[in-house]
Amino acid sequence: MRRVMVSVVMSNSADSLTDDPTVLKAMIAALQAENARISATLQAHEQLVQALRLRIARLQKQAFGKSSEKIEREIAQLELALEDLLIAAAEQQRNEPADEEDAHPATTEAKSRRRPRVSDETPRERRELDPGTCCPECGGDLRVVGEDVSELLDMIAAQMKVVQIARVKKSCRRCERIVQAAAPSRPIPGSMAGPGLLAQVLVSKFDDHLPLYRQSEIYARMGADIPDSTLLNWCGGAMKVLAPIIERIEAEVMAAPVLHADDTPIRVLDRSRRDRGLGKGIKQGRVWAYVSDQRPWAGAAPPGVVYRFSPDRKGEHPRRHLHGSSGILQADAYAGFGQLYERRADGSSQFREAACWAHLRRDFHDVWEATKSEIARKALDRIGKIYDVERKIAGQPAELRKAAREQHSRPQVDAFKAWAEAQLARIPGKGDLAKAFRYGLSRWPSFELFLEDGRIGIDNNPAERAMRPIGVGRRNWLFAGSDSGGETLARAMTLIETAKMSGLDPQAWLADVLDRIHDHKINRLDELLPWNWKAED
Numbered sequence: 109m110r111r112v113m114v115s116v117v118m119s120n121s122a123d124s125l126t127d128d129p130t131v132l133k134a135m136i137a138a139l140q141a142e143n144a145r146i147s148a149t150l151q152a153h154e155q156l157v158q159a160l161r162l163r164i165a166r167l168q169k170q171a172f173g174k175s176s177e178k179i180e181r182e183i184a185q186l187e188l189a190l191e192d193l194l195i196a197a198a199e200q201q202r203n204e205p206a207d208e209e210d211a212h213p214a215t216t217e218a219k220s221r222r223r224p225r226v227s228d229e230t231p232r233e234r235r236e237l238d239p240g241t242c243c244p245e246c247g248g249d250l251r252v253v254g255e256d257v258s259e260l261l262d263m264i265a266a267q268m269k270v271v272q273i274a275r276v277k278k279s280c281r282r283c284e285r286i287v288q289a290a291a292p293s294r295p296i297p298g299s300m301a302g303p304g305l306l307a308q309v310l311v312s313k314f315d316d317h318l319p320l321y322r323q324s325e326i327y328a329r330m331g332a333d334i335p336d337s338t339l340l341n342w343c344g345g346a347m348k349v350l351a352p353i354i355e356r357i358e359a360e361v362m363a364a365p366v367l368h369a370d371d372t373p374i375r376v377l378d379r380s381r382r383d384r385g386l387g388k389g390i391k392q393g394r395v396w397a398y399v400s401d402q403r404p405w406a407g408a409a410p411p412g413v414v415y416r417f418s419p420d421r422k423g424e425h426p427r428r429h430l431h432g433s434s435g436i437l438q439a440d441a442y443a444g445f446g447q448l449y450e451r452r453a454d455g456s457s458q459f460r461e462a463a464c465w466a467h468l469r470r471d472f473h474d475v476w477e478a479t480k481s482e483i484a485r486k487a488l489d490r491i492g493k494i495y496d497v498e499r500k501i502a503g504q505p506a507e508l509r510k511a512a513r514e515q516h517s518r519p520q521v522d523a524f525k526a527w528a529e530a531q532l533a534r535i536p537g538k539g540d541l542a543k544a545f546r547y548g549l550s551r552w553p554s555f556e557l558f559l560e561d562g563r564i565g566i567d568n569n570p571a572e573r574a575m576r577p578i579g580v581g582r583r584n585w586l587f588a589g590s591d592s593g594g595e596t597l598a599r600a601m602t603l604i605e606t607a608k609m610s611g612l613d614p615q616a617w618l619a620d621v622l623d624r625i626h627d628h629k630i631n632r633l634d635e636l637l638p639w640n641w642k643a644e645d
Contacts, residue, residue, distance in 0.1 A: 166477075224261055268330040271302060293626040296345035306346045307619035309339055314600035315614060317581045347596060349625060350618075352633055354599050357606050360637070361412040364400035365435040366462075366563050369426065369445070370571035371396045372578050376419070376594055393594050394418045395601075396426060397574040398433075401609070405506040405563050410639030411609040413574045415601040417594035423447065430459075436561070438462040438568045441551065463554035465491060466567035471544035481541055483531055490524045498566045506562030513559050521556055525549070577605060610638035617641055 126132065241250055277288045295303050312318040320336040320343070327334045361367075376393040396418065401411040418425035423444025430437070430448060437459040439445055448459045469491045476484040497516045501509045532545040548555055558564040578601070607614040620643055621636050634640055 226259075226261060266330065268305075268327065268332045295349055295622040295626070296342065299342065299345060301342045301346075303622035304619045306342055306622050307615045309342055310346055310600060310618060311604065311615040313343065314597065315577070315604045343596075346622060347599060349622060350603060352630075353621060353625070353636060354602055356634060356637055357412055357602055358414045360410070361398060361400045361414045361606075362430070362433045364402075364409060364433075366400070366402070367430075367433060367435065367437050368399040368401070368565070368568050368571035368574075369396065369430075369437060369439040370568060370575050371421065371426075371442075372575045373421075374578065374581075374594065374597075377590060391419070393591065394421050394425070395575075395578050395594065395598055396429060397571050398429065399570045399574050401570045402563070404502055404565060405509055406503060407506070407563065410637075412606040412638070413602065413609065415574075415598035415605070417591070417598040419591050419594075434458050436460050436462050436557075436564055438464065438565060439571070440464060440467055440568065441547070460557060461551075461554040462557045462564045463548075463551050464568035465494065465555065465558075466569055466572075468544070468548045468555070471540075471547060475541045475544060478540070483535065484541060484544075487524075487528070487544075490520065490527065494520050494524070495566065509562030510560070511562075513562070518556075518559050521559060525552060525556075574605060577601060607638045610641075612638055612641065616643070620644065 239250065242248065243250055273292065275288050275291060277286055279286050295301065295306055301309075309320075309323060312323055313320060320339040323339060324334055324336045371394045373392050374395055375390050378391040394417070396416045397413055398416070399411075399413045400409060402409050403411060416425070416429050421444070423442075423446070426442075426444055427447060437445065437448060439461075441463075445459075445461070449457055449461045451457050469488060472484045472487040472491070475481050476488060494517055497512060497520075501512045504512075528545050528549055532542060532549065535542055535545075558566050581597075603618065604614040607617045617638060620641070624644070625633075625636065628636060635642075
């Protein structure tokens with residue numbers, strides 16, 4: 109707060125100050141009162157920020173089950189309120205360095221600020237301020253002894269560009285034949301949309317969750333009046349062009365020996381009930397994610413994710429999605445997966461079930477938060493020791509992971525089971541704590557399967573991470589317009605999120621693919637997949 113007071117004092121010109129002690133004392137008193145007011149305001153802001161953060165954290169832990177949509181809407185509203193508070197607090201400290209790590213801000217919240225991280229690949233423009241060749245004091249010659257360099261991060265506004273394709277016609281002097289170069293292919297035949305613009309539209313809609321009517325307004329400010337109906341057609345045309353890439357990603361991911369699966373609800377406009385009002389004309393669809401990520405065990409296959417949409421959560425949908433897949437499936441305890449694990453007549457099954465220790469740990473954490481149960485606390489500690497082993501073996505080959513788990517994790521897992529059975533026998537059978545124990549013990553072979561195979565993760569976090577973009581999107585759009593709209597969303601997310609998993613900028617990749625795909629040989633389309641793609645020089 110000392111720095112705030114200094115800034116206020118420095119804002120008054122020394123030349124305008126009086127020599128009258130009485131007036132100076134009054135000015136000092138006024139500055140002290142203003143300083144105290146600012147301090148009280150910042151403290152009140154900080155208390156409210158902490159209260160909002162606590163409320164949001166509690167709601168996020170409840171964001172499951174029948175009331176999840178209501179809770180998510182409340183979380184979104186609280187996060188907007190929190191953002192406004194933080195902006196107001198930053199405005200109070202507008203004379204403070206806004207991004208310096210060595211700043212000494214007045215509030216605890218501001219201490220988490222850091223300088224922006226800018227990639228080395230980001231273009232840099234050098235502006236050199238040369239004092240000249242002569243000394244301004246004596247007129248002597250100046251020589252270079254060094255320089256001080258600082259950086260200013262700025263944005264160059266996006267610019268709409270019309271590319272004119274001029275195909276010059278020439279006639280042969282001998283045979284009078286007209287010669288003209290062939291027209292280059294366009295991403296969408298007959299359309300004015302270039303590949304960079306199409307990629308921008310797709311990523312803005314499906315990754316940044318910016319509705320097309322808002323994009324239309326943005327493009328109008330840039331000098332191009334593009335109706336949102338035209339943008340709709342462009343999206344549909346681009347997705348049709350990209351269909352072969354989507355199919356190849358799906359084939360690669362769904363053939364993986366280990367898959368992670370999860371699902372989340374989205375609201376869908378029910379056309380059959382559109383005359384009953386908006387609230388009654390909404391149904392709940394589902395988006396499913398199937399993830400293959402072999403990086404934790406140094407596998408050779410590239411990472412990727414496939415999203416699928418279904419109009420409801422019936423078990424027939426994941427069974428249809430996975431009909432051509434087999435191996436190990438890591439998911440929650442959803443009953444719809446049950447048939448995938450059933451034993452066949454020969455003793456085999458389509459999938460072996462791997463359970464999620466993070467889900468089990470979350471159950472005990474909820475009990476601990478609600479009741480401060482020492483048994484729940486001990487369960488968390490025991491599971492935490494198993495996770496300690498996982499952190500040490502992350503990224504190692506599967507055989508090394510299996511050996512480490514056999515030596516270090518199996519004793520911990522066996523001890524946890526024996527301890528859990530003993531606790532379940534002595535606690536009330538109807539409480540949440542007993543429910544958590546029964547959830548784990550009833551599926552115990554699935555919980556210890558990760559000990560037998562180093563390819564299996566301890567939890568289903570890869571699939572849960574794949575669901576986060578859908579959760580972010582729900583805060584920006586009220587509902588999908590139809591079942592077909594949900595399917596388009598899933599296919600677009602497959603492209604964008606798989607590109608991200610390969611470390612690509614999805615917009616740059618999509619722009620290049622849309623530019624090249626029509627002229628690319630069909631038997632070499634795999635070169636355009638995210639994990640194989642290389643930008644043309």
